[in-house]
Amino acid sequence: MTTESWKALVLDDDPHIASVITFSLETRGFSWETASTGKEAWNLLKKQHFDLAVLDVMLPDISGIALTQRIRTAYSLPIILVSALGEESERIEGLEAGADDYIVKPFSPRELALRAVLAVKHGSGRADAAMVSNGPLQLNLQTNTATWNGTRLELTDIEFRFLLTLASQIGKVVPISHLLNEVWQTQETSGARDMIKSTVYRLRKGALAQISKPDLIVNVRGLGYSMQKL
Structure with missing residues (x-):
């Protein structure tokens, strides 16, 4: 699979952060869809195929960690959590919920893009x-x-x-x-x-x-x- 065929779901209620994430993903050839609430993101997941989800942790309707747990009951795509909460316990909570990676704000767009590619490549072996x-x-x-x-x-x-x-x-x-x-x-x-x-x-x-x-x-x-x- 090439990066031209990868599609990401980006969930963040801050339009500026969402635009930074989508721009960084574009540099690696990703197409994308955005959502500003957990409900909107879940509905997109049910209707479309995604190769990656990049989720904000602090959302108006549901936490990114709770949404990660829900996604893991039905989908196998790699998940990257993005959050201003960077304590060790918070990172561990996100990873234990089923996230593949946890990135703390403020972040390097280039690093996020690289981690996105690595997450998808590593996740390609999870077809079962x-x-x-x-x-x-x-x-x-x-x-x-x-x-x-x-x-x-x-x-x-x-x-x-x-x-x-x-x-x-x-x-x-x-x-x-x-x-x-x-x-x-x-x-x-x-x-x-x-x-x-x-x-x-x-x-x-x-x-x-x-x-x-x-x-x-x-x-x-x-x-x-x-x-x-x-």
Whole structure:
């Protein structure tokens, strides 16, 4: 892969800092998209393929560290955190959350660009991390598609994210609150159980019936849902 094909997601609520980052990435051949909030960045990730994410830590709606943790549940792209917080404990927290690198402001644009290239090159060997599997069921995080023994399953985005969330914790009970956060990106509980039941019903009558596995998703009454290990 050449740098001409690399695309970066740049998240910073300061337009000046965002422009410095995007300019530095351009010098290394990156194309880019920018976001100023975590929600906006997450929506871009769901719609487009990115080879790198450069995230500010201090954001108006969610911390860059919390967003890194969320990204790691669904995507394998390299992540660079950029922050004015440079204490050792803060850097360690970012790296433990799943970031590949942590750069402290003020930073050298040339150094950031170099680290971006290195992060992408090192991350190119992580292709297996872009796939979540449970026996013959494979969920591709880069294309948001699912296959059963190589045959593609017809799923809506919600159904894919629901299966992905369960498949990421096979055999474990996933609480309703976690499903709401990961699948619907909300913490609003009003009508939540009916919404989840409807999704499970559609899956059992649709994709899971297609593969003769309507019982793959298990309702653990009062706690949440789980996926059987195949």
